[in-house]
Amino acid sequence: MVTKAQKEEQLRAKVLKVAQQLFQQYGLQKVTMDDVARAIGKGKSTLYYYYKSKEEIFDAVVEHEIKDMLAHLRTALAQADTASAKLETFVLTKLRIMRQKVALYNLLYEDITRHYVQEFSERIRQHYLQTEVLMIKEILQLGVDTAEFKGITDLNLDQVAFVLTSGISGIEQHTLLSEQFGPAEENVKLLSRILVQGLKR
Amino acid sequence: MVTKAQKEEQLRAKVLKVAQQLFQQYGLQKVTMDDVARAIGKGKSTLYYYYKSKEEIFDAVVEHEIKDMLAHLRTALAQADTASAKLETFVLTKLRIMRQKVALYNLLYEDITRHYVQEFSERIRQHYLQTEVLMIKEILQLGVDTAEFKGITDLNLDQVAFVLTSGISGIEQHTLLSEQFGPAEENVKLLSRILVQGLKR
DNA sequence: TTTCGACCAAAAAAGTTTTATGGTCTAAAA
DNA sequence: TTTTAGACCATAAAACTTTTTTGGTCGAAA
Structure with a gap:
């Protein structure tokens, strides 16, 4: 009953x-x-x-999509052992999920940023950014704790995490728009590799 | 006469x-x-x-601004000795010039990308991207030649240059929009530092 | 308590008219 | 011969008006 x-x-x-x-x-x-x-x-x-409103429904749908994406990210990250493997998994998984969502919602890549900025509420954007920065920070913390990332022990991990998050999304945006410099997957892996090397020192 | x-x-x-x-x-x-x-x-x-047309005048003005910006970049780069110093100079000088142009043209940061994508011709955008990637590539080549950047001798420098260019512009975009994770200058310097460490290995 | 048809006000869309603007032409001026 | 500009054209943009759509509310019925 x-x-x-x-x-x-x-x-x-x-x-x-x-x-x-x-x-x-x-x-x-x-x-x-x-x-x-x-x-x-x-x-x-x-x-x-x-x-309460149409906006409340819209926000709930968006939040569900984001939660779904973050769940996939966490699942993928859980299967990577080291901090550097996790960072690479993060960038590749995120790219894969973005492609899926773009196809699912029949969007153009050009429109992602426009939708994100103009239609998703500030609260959702903030929450998403904070969550992504936090996931990266956890990877960095693991790297510091396991002595894999020796190069950032003296730094503010929040800021490092934000910098990496921004750099990664810059790559995503540029290479999704134009793959004249090779496939997006290769580009994000290359960035991940260089960043990991930089974090290790 | x-x-x-x-x-x-x-x-x-x-x-x-x-x-x-x-x-x-x-x-x-x-x-x-x-x-x-x-x-x-x-x-x-x-x-x-x-x-020939209004567009020709518009393009000529834009090209002049870009040429001016690149000239400033080259002047600044010429005063840095090492590849890593040049990379840091590149990101800081570019940020400074962008702030100047934004103030000069009374733009909002949000509008930069929109103007760039919607109004600048594809030819100008391509030329600018190629030139920026080339400048970064020259820095990387110097790093490889002086054995400062040991970590990328086996890589395609065009692709590495593109990846760095995209990551840097991701940082610029994010931190110009919101400085909640510290001033833009600090963020781009931090990225530069991590990248340099990564390139050195 | 849940549901919904009728309704409201504002927004959006559609249509019409007026004005502005990129661009051309041809003749005059230098 | 070269340079210049007023008149003009076609289209776009802006302004205005009318119609339709849509988010949201109300009050009564189920």
Whole structure:
């Protein structure tokens, strides 16, 4: 027997699931609340019983995608032993997942940054940046703890993590846009290798 | 006595100079051919005697700015002795010049990428990228030649140069937008230091 | 408590009119 | 012969108006 609270939670989850599918099918900006309501067989105002606003639904979908991406990253990182292996795994896995999301949502690479900056809320962007910087920081901390990264023991790991995060995303952006200097995978691996060497000293 | 050809060249140069000043004063998109013509005291169709189109004038102004920026970079690099000193000088000087241009043209940092991608011609963007990659490659070549950079002797320097260029510009973009992880100068120096350590191995 | 049709206000889209602008032409001036 | 510019064209952009869409609310019914 399903409780009232469970039924409500099921409907809330269904709204997000359906919204996500519609976003993928029609694009992030084309989907209306009416679309979502029809797709789950309810009236539009019903959505406002379960969610405060369209933005709340949109943010929840985005957060779910990000959480999914971060989960994949953590799973992949868990299978790498050393800090340097983890850094390489990080850049490659992130690139792979980005390609998948781009294909799934039928986006152009050019549009990723525009969507990210203009439509994702500041809170989500901040949270994502903080989380990514934190993942890199954990890798760096492991490198310091295992004496693999001797070159940064005197540095602020938050700042180092941020610098690496930014550099990596610069590579992602440039090489996804144009692979005239070789495949994106090779480029991010090369950066990872140089960075690792730099961290080890 | 000034020859006809010299007079023509003077007028061509004056058109560019005035166009540049107007772009700085009113923004890259607001200036009309009529504006430029009035500012040099001629009729609009006169401009078309000296230039093929507005785009040709715009491109010439942009190319002049880029040439100016690259000249400053080269001057600064010439004063650094070692490859690692040159890399650090490169990232710091580039950052400084970008701040100057942003102030001069009254731009927002957010708009730099948008202008660069949407308004600068593909040819100019390609040329600029190639030139920047080449400058970095020369630094890397010097590092290899002086045995300062032992870690990349087996690599394709074009690709390494591109990877560094992209990573550096990722840092520039992120830290110019938000200095929550410390001043942009510190961040680019930190990246430079880590990269240099990585290149040395 | 949950649902929804009717409704509202504002935004977005579509359509129309007016103005601006890149560019050309041809004749006049130098 | 070279340089210049006013008039003009076609298109784009801007401004304005009308229509449609959409996020969100309300109150009543289930």
